[in-house]
Amino acid sequence: MSAPGENAAGATTRIPILQAEGITKRFSGLVSVNRVSFEMYENEILGLIGPNGAGKTTLVNMISGTLKPSDGELRFEGQPIDALPPYQRAHLGICRTFQVMKPFPGMSVLENVTVGALFGRGGEKVMAKARRSAREWIDFTGLSHRVDARADSLGGPDRKRLEFAKALAMEPKLLLLDEVMAGLNAVEVEEVIELIKKMRERGVTILVIEHVIKAIRSLSDRVLVLHHGEKIAEGDPAAVLEDPRVVEAYLGRRRQ
Numbered sequence: 001m002s003a004p005g006e007n008a009a010g011a012t013t014r015i016p017i018l019q020a021e022g023i024t025k026r027f028s029g030l031v032s033v034n035r036v037s038f039e040m041y042e043n044e045i046l047g048l049i050g051p052n053g054a055g056k057t058t059l060v061n062m063i064s065g066t067l068k069p070s071d072g073e074l075r076f077e078g079q080p081i082d083a084l085p086p087y088q089r090a091h092l093g094i095c096r097t098f099q100v101m102k103p104f105p106g107m108s109v110l111e112n113v114t115v116g117a118l119f120g121r122g123g124e125k126v127m128a129k130a131r132r133s134a135r136e137w138i139d140f141t142g143l144s145h146r147v148d149a150r151a152d153s154l155g156g157p158d159r160k161r162l163e164f165a166k167a168l169a170m171e172p173k174l175l176l177l178d179e180v181m182a183g184l185n186a187v188e189v190e191e192v193i194e195l196i197k198k199m200r201e202r203g204v205t206i207l208v209i210e211h212v213i214k215a216i217r218s219l220s221d222r223v224l225v226l227h228h229g230e231k232i233a234e235g236d237p238a239a240v241l242e243d244p245r246v247v248e249a250y251l252g253r254r255r256q
């Protein structure tokens, strides 16, 4: 197979970890994602942007397996994954956070992250090992001071840390982040950017959906733009963000 992933980083033999070919989702006749094809390469950060309703979350739902594509094919590490339910994709290493976070509210931070450690790629872990690994990810995300707090007592930024710790405890190869910076202030956004960079340093491949363009610029190796379910641009972040079609897609929305 050829290696079309040569990019600004100068990598020559990058392996696609994810391949999407002609992915389409129709909801009762309306096309939300329309024949989208793209690839992701090991250890890269791909920014996924587009106006509200563009189809970003729907695309991520099809990758994580909570929605079935109407058409098209998804491959992870070269293998078709379309027939696999979400938990089997998680075992392969595809993990996601949710735009609306869903911690187990009555459980502590440690218990929440331990659940992630038990059900992810390291799924054969026994409880003691899962709790140890959970504690490591709680440290990594800067949440150790709240390890025994109930999940529903956490403030916004700590909830985001919990969501990251849960996802990381599943030992993802590919992490899908859906608008994790929504509602954060400038300082908190910086902290999350640093945390995402740290995750990449650990070898994780990351798809970032974000409205905070500064974050997209600072994190992404490449950017993919969806508009009305279609891919309208893909490539180098600076070039894509200046692309007239992309500017118009955003400005067009704002004027409405």
Ligand SMILES: Nc1ncnc2c1ncn2[C@@H]1O[C@H](COP(=O)(O)OP(=O)(O)O)[C@@H](O)[C@H]1O
Pocket (backbone or CB within 6 Å): 027, 032, 050, 051, 052, 053, 054, 055, 056, 057, 058, 059
């Ligand atoms: N379960 C669903 N049933 C019907 N329509 C849906 C469903 N989920 C998403 N949509 C529609 O698909 C389009 C894309 O939505 P979404 O993927 O959430 O966009 P984004 O995340 O880019 O804001 C929207 O028009 C939305 O109303």
Ligand SMILES: [Mg+2]
Pocket (backbone or CB within 6 Å): 056, 057, 058, 099
């Ligand atoms: Mg969305």
